[in-house]
Amino acid sequence: MTDKDKEKDALIFVIQKHHAKNLHYDLRLEMDGVLKSWAIPKEPPTVEGIKRLAIQVDDHDLDYADFEGTIPEGSYGAGKVEIWDRGTFEPESVKEKKIVFSLSGEKMKGKFVLVKTNFGKYENDWLFFKKKE
Template sequence: MSKDKLTEYRSKRDTAASGEPAGRRGKKDGGDLFVVQRHDASTLHFDFRLEVGGVLVSWSVPKGPSLDPRDKRLAVRTEDHPVDYAGFEGRIGEGYGKGTVVVWDTGTYRNLTGVSSDEPVAMAKAVEDGHLTVWLDGEKLSGAFSLTRTGTGRQEKWILVKKDDDGADRRAKPARTKPESVLSGHVNEDFE
């Protein structure tokens, strides 16, 4: 793997044309930011991102996160994104990812991976190992969520699942009923 975790991100974009952030890394030891962006590109999907090791480790979730613990959501691992991407909203111009983006949810997370054992697992190691659990404190998402890798290859496939806790709600469908940005109140169509 390249020492620069943003090499793949930069290679796929002409940020001058797309309007996306050029790519600032955060602190190497990482922060605790999470963001979910609603991205209306060739297909509508949600980009689930966790700040790990100075970048936003990212998954594309076609149906969006669910608050129902019975739902298993496909999450396809994508390239790491720069930390300053977390606040990006607007229209991505021609090229890779063309479409509109809003910040559907954001907040902080806590690593719960291996917390019950003698040696908690660091986030970077959890991603590498293919299983992590985090507690999200967002406006639309709260409580524990797990991501588990189910397949490798050109695109790693993972499953995103809400844990059955106080943040669980089997009736709520926020990915369908709450399309607006938590930062600006905009919806994707506002940027078309």
């Protein structure tokens, strides 16, 4: 298998900077033929020691990974969307309440973890952080 073939078969990730009602970042990971998605209220963690809230939102179609533009007022998610980072996604362990994976992008490099929280009243809350290598 050539590097080109591996690249073609690689799973993707994208992080979109979303200037909606509140500025946030949308983490999208290719899983099960869709982009599993989390809204992150602050800039994603590029170094160890920083934990971010990640709120799981609806899955998106794979072609949404290339979207940049403005969602019109009155539409769900209205506001400007730009790609903040993108690259390949390699799952290491995918469980109901914990996902361990590697990202290879311009800004996001290394192992990361999403852990579903058990506190608070929101069932879609996760913690997102960079794992110690």
